[in-house]
Every structure is written in structure tokens, then in C-alpha cells.
Amino acid sequence: MNATPQPNGQLGEGPHGREVRIERRFRAPIDDVWAAMTEPERLQRWIGRWEGDPATGRVAFFMTAEGDDVEPEEFAITECSPPHRFAADTSVGDGAWHLRFELSHEDGITTVVFAQALGDDPLGSVGPGWEYYLDRLARTLEGEDADDVDWHSYYPSMSEYYESLAR
Secondary structure: OOOOOOOOOEEEEEOOEEEEEEEEEEOOOHHHHHHHHHOHHHHOOOOOEEEOOHHHOEEEEEOHHHOOOOOOEEEEEEEEEOOOEEEEEEEEOOEEEEEEEEEEEEOOEEEEEEEEEOOOOOHHHHHHHHHHHHHHHHHHHOOOOHHHOOHHHOOOOOHHHHHHHHO
8 A cells, every 4th residue: 555544533422432433435335345344254354254153143253364373252243234233242351342333325335434432442552453454444345455554554653643532
């Protein structure tokens, strides 16, 4: 990627209180974006994969973009309304993350709003992390390689922006 990414997250109120929200727009059908964000084979291209039976309300998620030897995280699916809404809770270390995304489509553009409830994790790393992963998603939707997205373009350069939102 050539352009320096700019942070665009905002804080707002969500189902679990204050949350960081990051929006992306894609020139793609909503079903294609939904598939890229929920189907294990498509998800693997930009962030990781899940295993298990989502009908049980729980899956194991492997964040393989962090490396090949990652421990699974259990995701408790709290909402799944294809192709518009998904929400899940997961434990990360000693904390819990409440994640959700919403998709809408108008005039050939699918908009994704991704949100994570604020917890104990520093916003200066959470925000840049999700910006990075959503840009990796964008690359795969463009038919490009997500590995072209350089983490060092996001962190720590976006950290101050996100920390200022929390003040």
C-alpha cells in the first residue's frame, strides 16, 4: 500500500457502553463483504479462522494473522443476522472483548461499522489494531494480498489519535 493510512475511529455508545467504532466503505455487494467477514476460508485471508459449529453459539477463533502458532480464543456469538449484524464476546487474556459489526448497502457501496466496547486495553493499541485489520479486509475484497498492509504504518503512529479520544 502506498498511502499513509489515517485513523478514522470514533467513540460512541453501544450495547455494552462506550465503544470505539471504525467505519469502512467497500464497492462490493453486501453478501460478499459478509462472507469475507464470516466464512472461515475468506476470514483466513485477512485475520484468522474459526472452527466449530456456530449453531451452538460458540466457536474457537484462531487469529492466524498474528502467526501460525496461535492459541484459539472462544467466541460466544451473541447475534448473527446475515448479512447485516454480528456480535460476539471473547476473552483476551484476563479481559473480555465485546465486538460487533453492522453492514448496510446503498448504491453499490457496502458500509461496515466495526465496534469494540471499551475495556481495560489501551485504546492507543486497540484502535490502530482494528484499523490495520479492516484495511487488510479491504485488500482481500480488492483481490489483493492482505500481507501488503504494513502494521508499522498503524502502530504507534495512530496511537496518539486514539488515546486522545479516550481523554
